[in-house]
Amino acid sequence: MNKSKILIFIAALTVLINNMLAVKQTNIYLVREGYVQLDGNLDEYKGLSPILLNERSMVTRGSWDGVNDVSAEVYVLMDHKNLYVAAKVVDNVPAHNLCVNDSIYNGDCIEIYIGEKTSDKPKNFYTSTDYQIGIKIDVNSPQVWSWNNTSEVLGRNEIKNTKVVIKKHSDGKGYNLEASIPLENFLYIIPLENKEFIFDVAIDDADEGKLRKSQLTWNGDGEGWQKPSVWGLATTKRVHESSSFNIYVPIKKNVSLKGELVKIYALSDFKPVSQVEIDVEGKKYTTNQQGYAEVLLKKGGRNKISAKYKDTTTTKEVVVVIKKEVNPIKINQVGYFIDAPKKFLVDKEATEFEIVNVSDGKIVYKGKLIPKGIDRISKDNVWEGDFTEFKTPGKYKIIIKPSGDESYVFKIGNDIYKDVFYKVMRSYFLQRCGIDIDDKITGFKLTACHNRPAVFHPSLKKSGSLEVNGGWHDAGDYGKYIPSAAVTVGQFLLLYEIMPEKFSDKELDIPESGNGVPDILDEVRYELEWMLKMQDKDGVVYHKATTKEFPSLWTPPEKDLDTIYIIGIMSHDVGVFAATMAQAARIYKKFDTAFAEKCLIAAKKAWEWLEKNPFIGFKNPPDINTGEYPVGQDESARVWAAVELYLTTGDEKYNNYFKQNYNKSFAGRGPITNISWDMVHPIGYFSYLFNPKGDPSVKEFIKNQLLQTADSIVRLAELDKNFYQTTLLEFTYTSNKRLLAAAVTLMFADKISPNQKYKNIILEQLNYIFGKNPLTKCYVTGVGSDYPENPHNRLVLSKGVMIPGLLVQGPNSETLGPKGYYDVADSWSTNENAIDFSAPLVLLLANYK
Incomplete structure (x- = not known):
């Protein structure tokens, strides 16, 4: 082979490798409220470019017999309130799924992977802003499930506040899907124009009487269920103008005693709005050029948040739960029977303990804490205390040494329950x-x-x-x-x-x-x-x-x-x-x-x-x-x-x-x-x-x-x-x-x-x-x-x-x-x-x- 042919071969190979390594990109379409009808007809998606799942290179699980076995056109949209998933699916055994909850991927299922794109290195594990969502394809009992174990909002659970419509094709060889998932279920997944998300989509296929026989994944990598780094990208693209004004409060389930610093976004027409006054329980904040105000939420209970833009006022209530410091002394807070074993655990290094009578403050018992090692269920390093031999009825608390931490009050007696x-x-x-x-x-x-x-x-x-x-x-x-x-x-x-x-x-x-x-x-x-x-x-x-x-x-x-x-x-x-x-x-x-x-x-x-x-x-x-x-x-x-x-x-x-x-x-x-x-x-x-x-x-x-x-x-x-x-x-x-x-x-x-x-x-x-x-x-x-x-x-x-x-x-x-x-x-x-x-x-x- 002469030198020029070698150079041509190297150049072609380089292009092939670059194409293989290139991150796939698609769009999430931003539409006005009321545009999506959720009737299973998919008429409103004409003119939008679908995400295609129809190539052998996309097969990431099982065997695939071609586009008539299973293939799909998938659309993902947002308005100011919901994320929408729609699909036109060819399937020789359509809408067959006998599974429930976290096993729905073992039947006909559409999976959406979406997460906040950050400047960090590629994510080799899920964070609290990355989501794997499954939609069970069953005409009579559809289900929407989240597999995100780390999410502070969804976790690994069924998402209840959704709507799903599945309509089989008249020829019996496919189905249409439409589903809406409220954006309040996600952290920092907001309908902002030209925003990039890490993204992927997959379709699971099962035939009659069987579990999943194949899976096609848009980005061609079957590891997306555990590594967001293999996902592609999706950029939001505005289809309609929208006069809707809304605020987005991405709050976790539990916040620390110091509160949670939250970016509250103000959006109108899918664009950030600056200089909007946001009222949080009477305290005023103003959004910056990026359309958000940083707010420290630290009031436990219901927090009323409101904002006004032009002639529109929007109000939300969020529940903030202040995460208590976990007491390191693990005891039965009701108490112990007089003649029963009386043991407790501590997840903080300690050497000894004292039992104090709460009625007079006197120390009534002293004992040693025994190091036990890593507990099987909690993965904590724990120490054990045993005061079984102490049998005097009364109300007590435990103090561990040298930290001085105190337990909750408990009772010793035979009528504790x-x-x-x-x-x-x-x-x-x-x-x-x-x-x-x-x-x-x-x-x-x-x-x-x-x-x-x-x-x-x-x-x-x-x-x-x-x-x-x-x-x-x-x-x-x-x-x-x-x-x-x-x-x-x-x-x-x-x-x-x-x-x-x-x-x-x-x-x-x-x-x-x-x-x-x-x-x-x-x-x-x-x-x-x-x-x-x-x-x-x-x-x-x-x-x-x-x-x-x-x-x-x-x-x-x-x-x-x-x-x-x-x-x-x-x-x-x-x-x-x-x-x-x-x-x-x-x-x-x-x-x-x-x-x-x-x-x-x-x-x-x-x-x-x-x-x-x-x-x-x-x-x-x-x-x-x-x-x-x-x-x-x-x-x-x-x-x-x-x-x-x-x-x-x-x-x-x-x-x-x-x-x-x-x-x-x-x-x-x-x-x-x-x-x-x-x-x-x-x-x-x-x-x-x-x-x-x-x-x-x-x-x-x-x-x-x-x-x-x-x-x-x-x-x-x-x-x-x-x-x-x-x-x-x-x-x-x-x-x-x-x-x-x-x-x-x-x-x-x-x-x-x-x-x-x-x-x-x-x-x-x-x-x-x-x-x-x-x-x-x-x-x-x-x-x-x-x-x-x-x-x-x-x-x-x-x-x-x-x-x-x-x-x-x-x-x-x-x-x-x-x-x-x-x-x-x-x-x-x-x-x-x-x-x-x-x-x-x-x-x-x-x-x-």
């Missing part, structure tokens, strides 16, 4: 729906709400309405749902039947106190009366009664006036209804024979419906955005129902059904699992085990299975370096409830086979809930010293009065583990309460009354 039980159980009364409440103890007042008839949703293909007032508000919202209601009252009735001596009349200060019936049964009956209203004449039980959308967080219940709908039929609901009504018939017979008979008739009708119908699942209709409790099987509910009906009636047909099915491995989770709303059969097993009726060989099977499960829980708690001895290693959705449910399993195991290890680990789970955890947080409102002050609960927020005794969900983060909790009102994924969350806590507290 009496007041906590009172608060937690009484919180159900304060969450009642449909009655006036004027509570002199807490100051909580409520006007009777949601007493209008509920209309059958069109998906039921039935006209008319039902009177379904009453019951408990399910959680932080005002909906009412059969699965959570049943698993809650089912556990309470089981508790009463096994330990009736623990309960009495006049112990909860509720309206029915003094009627001769134990207060816990009065409270449970209030929910049972509502459940009875959810059954139709043919025995079927409807899934829920809610409005179409959740009301705003600060809407009082009496102002929540949208239409209430009766929604959904799920065979699981009929099963759990039959079970709880059979329990109620057995337990209330002593107090009210007419009510007991009513419950039994309802239980039998529900069972007759089950005999005629196979498994029926449930997903929200497209126009319903309130909660749902979908399950993939109903065997657990049917077995529970059979047990309770047999124990109440003695009818062998129910016993035969149970004996034919009791040894199944329900959804692969085994005969004995921890109780949850989708796994309810253990309630029936425990009813059977502790009842005089029943086959001894079946009882022996249940006992052995229970002890096997209990021993597996013990092994988990005793894992090396698990110094908090938690029954969880992954702290994700509903972590507090799941931790306590494991403790309930141990409680029942201990009753049939007393074991000191079971007892100690049960107490350690309560220690964790009440403050012996990496955040030193007591997760029950109004209990201990550092409890949730901003629960995601509309009753609390709208009335401005705390309801004591609400257990919140707790940490929910795959990366932050037990530190992934936010005491913020809008953090529904960590700070919401629910009736079924508190149920296992009630069982454990009652056991120690």
Whole structure:
């Protein structure tokens, strides 16, 4: 080869390499408000250049059979309020996705990667301003999910305040997608003209009955899920003029005690506006030439922020939560039993500790702190103190040396959980729906709400309405749902039947106190009366009664006036209804024979419906955005129902059904699992085990299975370096409830086979809930010293009065583990309460009354 040819070859190779290394670029289009219609037709995108996903070089996962297998034209737009994603997709098996939550990428899914472009070096890891957003492609149950573990706003959660429309093509070989995601979900992703973002987009494809078979990524690199450095760039381009004026307040969930310095942007027509006066709680700031004012937000609670530009005034309220300094001494803020182990952890180097009597300030005990090393769940270096041998009742605090840090006050005694039980159980009364409440103890007042008839949703293909007032508000919202209601009252009735001596009349200060019936049964009956209203004449039980959308967080219940709908039929609901009504018939017979008979008739009708119908699942209709409790099987509910009906009636047909099915491995989770709303059969097993009726060989099977499960829980708690001895290693959705449910399993195991290890680990789970955890947080409102002050609960927020005794969900983060909790009102994924969350806590507290 001569020299000139070599030079030509080198030049061509250089061009090829440069092209391969070049960063891809595209546009995000800025449009006026109201331009995007979200109808699935995509007419408004004509004339805009799409992002094309249609080349073999873009295949980053699996196998691809060409553009007719899957390919897409994707558009990304913004107006002053929302980020929009639209796509025209060719797909030989369109809109197929059986997955939920963080696994939706395993089905048909559109993924958007977007982040703030900074002057830093390429990002090899996600920061709090980088986002991976997935849109599940399912016509009936779409979902928008954030996989950003480090985000202070979204985290790894479902994004609830979105709208998604998916429309299959008439030839059955593709679909259109339109979705809107409010910009308030992001930090520093704002609709500013000519702003550059780091950016990528991918499409995941699954065929019928399969998980993801292929993925195409615009930038051609499949590592974007963990490295933003491989993304391309997107520059905002203004399509329309817009007279809209808005301000953007990128505030994190928690801010330090010193406050948070935030850039508040003022934009009009997608351009920064200078010299705009911004009022923050009466203090004035002026935007600079770049259109922002730097503001130190340090007032805890709601901050009113307003700005005026020309004739437009815009006002926003942001909630600022001042992040408390975490107390380094991890103790149970309620206290310790006199003869129980008394251990605490410290995540700050220390050598010794003193216990001080808070009544007189005298030192009553001294001890050494033992270095333990790096804790498995918190990743903190910890020291352990042990004062088990100190047994004098009283109120105390711990001081560690040499730092002098002081713990929260705690109690030593044998009645430490009496007041906590009172608060937690009484919180159900304060969450009642449909009655006036004027509570002199807490100051909580409520006007009777949601007493209008509920209309059958069109998906039921039935006209008319039902009177379904009453019951408990399910959680932080005002909906009412059969699965959570049943698993809650089912556990309470089981508790009463096994330990009736623990309960009495006049112990909860509720309206029915003094009627001769134990207060816990009065409270449970209030929910049972509502459940009875959810059954139709043919025995079927409807899934829920809610409005179409959740009301705003600060809407009082009496102002929540949208239409209430009766929604959904799920065979699981009929099963759990039959079970709880059979329990109620057995337990209330002593107090009210007419009510007991009513419950039994309802239980039998529900069972007759089950005999005629196979498994029926449930997903929200497209126009319903309130909660749902979908399950993939109903065997657990049917077995529970059979047990309770047999124990109440003695009818062998129910016993035969149970004996034919009791040894199944329900959804692969085994005969004995921890109780949850989708796994309810253990309630029936425990009813059977502790009842005089029943086959001894079946009882022996249940006992052995229970002890096997209990021993597996013990092994988990005793894992090396698990110094908090938690029954969880992954702290994700509903972590507090799941931790306590494991403790309930141990409680029942201990009753049939007393074991000191079971007892100690049960107490350690309560220690964790009440403050012996990496955040030193007591997760029950109004209990201990550092409890949730901003629960995601509309009753609390709208009335401005705390309801004591609400257990919140707790940490929910795959990366932050037990530190992934936010005491913020809008953090529904960590700070919401629910009736079924508190149920296992009630069982454990009652056991120690």
